[in-house]
Each structure stands twice: as C-alpha cells, then as structure tokens.
Amino acid sequence: MFLGHYGAALAGARAAPQVSIGALIAASQLPDLIWPILLLAGVERVQVVQGENSFLNLVFVHYPWTHSLAMVVVWGVIAGLLYRLWRRDDRGAWVVGALVVSHWVLDWITHVPDLPLYPGGAVYGLSAWRVPPITFAIEVPLFVLGVWLYASRTRGRDRAGRIGFWGLLGFMAAAYVGSLIAPPPPTASAVAWGALSAWLLPLLGVWVDRHRERVTPAVTTAS
Numbered sequence: 001m002f003l004g005h006y007g008a009a010l011a012g013a014r015a016a017p018q019v020s021i022g023a024l025i026a027a028s029q030l031p032d033l034i035w036p037i038l039l040l041a042g043v044e045r046v047q048v049v050q051g052e053n054s055f056l057n058l059v060f061v062h063y064p065w066t067h068s069l070a071m072v073v074v075w076g077v078i079a080g081l082l083y084r085l086w087r088r089d090d091r092g093a094w095v096v097g098a099l100v101v102s103h104w105v106l107d108w109i110t111h112v113p114d115l116p117l118y119p120g121g122a123v124y125g126l127s128a129w130r131v132p133p134i135t136f137a138i139e140v141p142l143f144v145l146g147v148w149l150y151a152s153r154t155r156g157r158d159r160a161g162r163i164g165f166w167g168l169l170g171f172m173a174a175a176y177v178g179s180l181i182a183p184p185p186p187t188a189s190a191v192a193w194g195a196l197s198a199w200l201l202p203l204l205g206v207w208v209d210r211h212r213e214r215v216t217p218a219v220t221t222a223s
Helices: 003-015 021-028 030-040 069-087 090-110 132-151 159-181 188-210
Strands: 045-048 058-062 154-156 212-214
Touching: 003 021, 003 090, 003 132, 003 159, 021 030, 021 069, 021 090, 021 188, 030 069, 030 090, 030 188, 045 188, 069 090, 090 132, 132 159, 154 159, 159 188, 159 212, 188 212
Parallel strands: none
Antiparallel strands: 045 058, 154 212
C-alpha cells in the first residue's frame, strides 16, 4: 500500500482539521518512516528479487518492530500521546494514533502474508499485490477520496497554497508510478536509502498546510 496511506492521511484532515496535514502524513506512514532506519541498522531485513510484478520485488524477511500489528499499535499510542503533549489536542491525538494503526490494516489488504501479529507471531496478508488491477482498484479510489475530503474543506491562502497542494499530490503520484516502472533496486541498502526520501512528504505537507486555511461549510436554514 502506498497511495492509500496518503489518502487516509488526507481524509484524516476532515476528522481533525486542526492537525497539520504534515503530521497526518507522518502518522499514516510512520511504520514506513521508521523501517529504513532499522533496515540500515540491521535490525530488520528485506530481500530484493525479480517478482512476478513490481509490487513483489521486495520480500520483507523480518520487520516485526515496524510492521507487526502489536508494535504498530504501540507506535500509534506513542504518536498519539506525543501529539497530545505537544498540542494539548485530544481529538487530534486520537486521529494521529488511529492513522498509525491504519497503516497495518491497509498493508494487510495488499501485502502477501508477511505481516506478523506480533514479533515472532504468525504472518498475514490478503495478497492484493498478486493482482495489480485489484491493488489499483483499492489504492486509487482511497487516494482520490482523501484528496476530495481535504480539498473540499481547505483552500489556498495564496499561490503557494494552491500550487503547492497540487504539487504535493503530483509528487505522491509520481513516486507511486516511479516505483511501479523502475527496475528492482540493486541492494537492500539502496532500498533503505531510497525509502528515507519518504520523510520529505511530511515536511512538504507542513509547508503546504501553512499556506492553506480551513473552510467552514455553509449552513442552510429553512425559511
């Protein structure tokens, strides 16, 4: 899952409009943001193969600390508590924590069985990646829905807010397409260094959010 995570983040802005979209993006992708760091440290492992399609070029050999359900819940609790301490915002903290947990749920739909319930536990996955059209039919609508939910309740304060928002979406879409058409990475280290680029998206999200404002929907009253 890739675009679906970002769709969830954008949709989260409807539930907690006071939370920066950068924080929501970071929450929805937190396991994938931590994963390359642990990969480079040798704590988790991935194997590069020539899969039957581009979704299957990576075999996630061992990543219980970032992608087991139990640990994702732990990361979600930590993220929610930190946000609560930072912003004193209960609603925002719940949304941030829920987005972290949503990462495992969305991955469970697309991954082949490689997602453990807990470190050392049984692995699960519904394997949508084995049928790319099914993956696209899941991810693209989720992303489009998230974009609509966010765009319908915000507007650019200035040109940067308008162009920057669509630039952010274009960056997400280009990264997704690039991952599909690029050849398998040469090494696991190359995978990790490339994955670290995902940290740019929350930072871009923070910048874009500063140039946009929330729109309160008009309330109609009966005459």
